[in-house]
Amino acid sequence: MARVLPHGDMEKIVSLSKRRGFIFQSSEIYGGLGSTWDYGPLGVELKRNVKDAWWRSVIIERDDMVGLDAAILMHPRVWEASGHVENFSDPLVECKSCNRRFRSDQLESDNCPECGGEFTEARRFNLMFHTFMGPVEDTSHEVFLRPETAQGIFVNFANVVNSTRKKIPFGIAQIGKSFRNEITPGNFTFRTREFEQMEAEFFVKPGTDESWLMKWVKDRFDWYISYGIRQENLRLRRHDPDELAHYAKDTYDIEYRFPWGWGELEGIADRTDFDLRRHAEFSGEDLTYFDDESKERYTPYVIEPSGGVDRATLAFWLDSYDEEEDGNATRVVLHLHRKLAPVTVALLPLSRNERLASTALGIYDLLRKHFNTQFDDAQSIGRRYRRQDEIGTPYCVTVDFDTLDDQQVTIRDRDTMYQVRIPVAQLVEVLQDKIEHGW
Numbered sequence: 001m002a003r004v005l006p007h008g009d010m011e012k013i014v015s016l017s018k019r020r021g022f023i024f025q026s027s028e029i030y031g032g033l034g035s036t037w038d039y040g041p042l043g044v045e046l047k048r049n050v051k052d053a054w055w056r057s058v059i060i061e062r063d064d065m066v067g068l069d070a071a072i073l074m075h076p077r078v079w080e081a082s083g084h085v086e087n088f089s090d091p092l093v094e095c096k097s098c099n100r101r102f103r104s105d106q107l108e109s110d111n112c113p114e115c116g117g118e119f120t121e122a123r124r125f126n127l128m129f130h131t132f133m134g135p136v137e138d139t140s141h142e143v144f145l146r147p148e149t150a151q152g153i154f155v156n157f158a159n160v161v162n163s164t165r166k167k168i169p170f171g172i173a174q175i176g177k178s179f180r181n182e183i184t185p186g187n188f189t190f191r192t193r194e195f196e197q198m199e200a201e202f203f204v205k206p207g208t209d210e211s212w213l214m215k216w217v218k219d220r221f222d223w224y225i226s227y228g229i230r231q232e233n234l235r236l237r238r239h240d241p242d243e244l245a246h247y248a249k250d251t252y253d254i255e256y257r258f259p260w261g262w263g264e265l266e267g268i269a270d271r272t273d274f275d276l277r278r279h280a281e282f283s284g285e286d287l288t289y290f291d292d293e294s295k296e297r298y299t300p301y302v303i304e305p306s307g308g309v310d311r312a313t314l315a316f317w318l319d320s321y322d323e324e325e326d327g328n329a330t331r332v333v334l335h336l337h338r339k340l341a342p343v344t345v346a347l348l349p350l351s352r353n354e355r356l357a358s359t360a361l362g363i364y365d366l367l368r369k370h371f372n373t374q375f376d377d378a379q380s381i382g383r384r385y386r387r388q389d390e391i392g393t394p395y396c397v398t399v400d401f402d403t404l405d406d407q408q409v410t411i412r413d414r415d416t417m418y419q420v421r422i423p424v425a426q427l428v429e430v431l432q433d434k435i436e437h438g439w
């Protein structure tokens with residue numbers, strides 16, 4: 001089966017990505033904008049499926065979670081309270097010869113890796129993007145593009161408690177864009193300046209935080225496995241005490257073995273009561289919680305699983321990529337989980353013969369009401385299977401001349417290439433069952 005892609009293979013992936021419409025360089029016709037990417041017709045479906053899978057697992061399938069969609073622009077005081085104005089910075093050095101800039105904590109040598117020149121002293125560089133609200137551009141109108149979605153949740157804590165009557169332990173989750181003016185973005189969509197996050201803030205009684213942290217770490221780790229990432233390419237890494245963020249008591253990173261090495265997909269942090277306490281202090285509002293059971297009032301502690309949509313999408317995609325020998329040819333196939341694949345079913349009439357076309361189109365209409373379905377009648381059936389394998393379509397349905405007589409079609413499984421023939425009347429039900437339970 002599949003393996004870890006060697007570093008050099010990233011070029012292959014980037015080229016497949018462009019050729020088939022997964023990811024394009026942003027503003028490409030103008031020469032592109034550094035480290036910004038656009039998701040094409042297949043990429044957008046893959047990414048939506050990743051977000052849906054997360055939303056289902058973190059919110060819909062649990063009783064103790066609700067969703068939220070907070071604005072990107074927030075009151076500037078939010079970022080003072082959260083500590084981002086003061087702390088959200090990386091150490092920046094500049095080469096005195098070529099003027100290139102680097103994050104000093106990521107450098108392996110004391111000299112510039114580009115020209116060998118000497119560096120300036122490191123200075124702190126704040127990663128928040130800022131802009132102005134309204135037509136006046138002065139500091140009193142300055143606002144930030146959020147560098148994390150989490151703060152939108154903390155400032156709505158009381159609104160959610162009052163409107164949903166949720167009892168602790170419970171959590172609030174959201175998916176949305178975040179922005180960081182990274183000094184050294186790169187590795188395709190791994191590190192960009194505009195990206196999407198999937199974050200949950202789970203509010204617990206102080207003292208129960210450590211066991212909740214471990215429960216979330218396990219749940220989140222298992223989620224990546226259940227959607228197809230192989231265990232040997234995933235690992236947990238606990239933060240060293242000197243590595244912890246200013247708000248965190250303990251943190252575990254879930255890391256994926258990317259072609260360039262291990263990289264973080266998601267961090268699960270024990271944020272204690274830092275955020276609610278700070279927002280209470282800065283806003284003057286009461287953000288404590290009265291616990292009916294223990295008759296105590298306290299500021300809840302928070303467990304935060306915080307993952308990147310783009311990084312998860314990239315990891316699912318890379319881990320699914322394989323090249324298999326097929327006679328004299330190579331079959332490029334994405335073994336994407338059937339619920340993540342951008343196209344779920346391909347409807348392939350054996351030929352363009354008119355008698356087949358109307359039956360095939362009828363079945364296509366039926367399928368597309370239930371599944372993301374693609375119709376393809378161009379070129380040989382073998383080529384069409386390869387085209388679908390390359391984008392990870394789990395099921396191909398073939399309509400042939402026998403279909404006209406026996407009202408049956410053939411379903412082909414992408415991974416095993418097994419085929420079964422079943423009545424059209426059972427097609428939707430059979431596919432739904434296979435999508436739910438596998439082939």
Ligand code: ATP
Nearest residue numbers: 182190191192195197264265266267306307308311
């Ligand atoms: P890193 O150490 O890689 O910079 P981080 O620890 O700063 O990441 P967090 O603040 O924990 O990241 O953000 C939560 C998640 O958001 C990360 O696990 C990652 O998946 C995603 N993320 C953070 N920064 C970026 C970025 N620049 N581009 C894409 N995704 C990002």
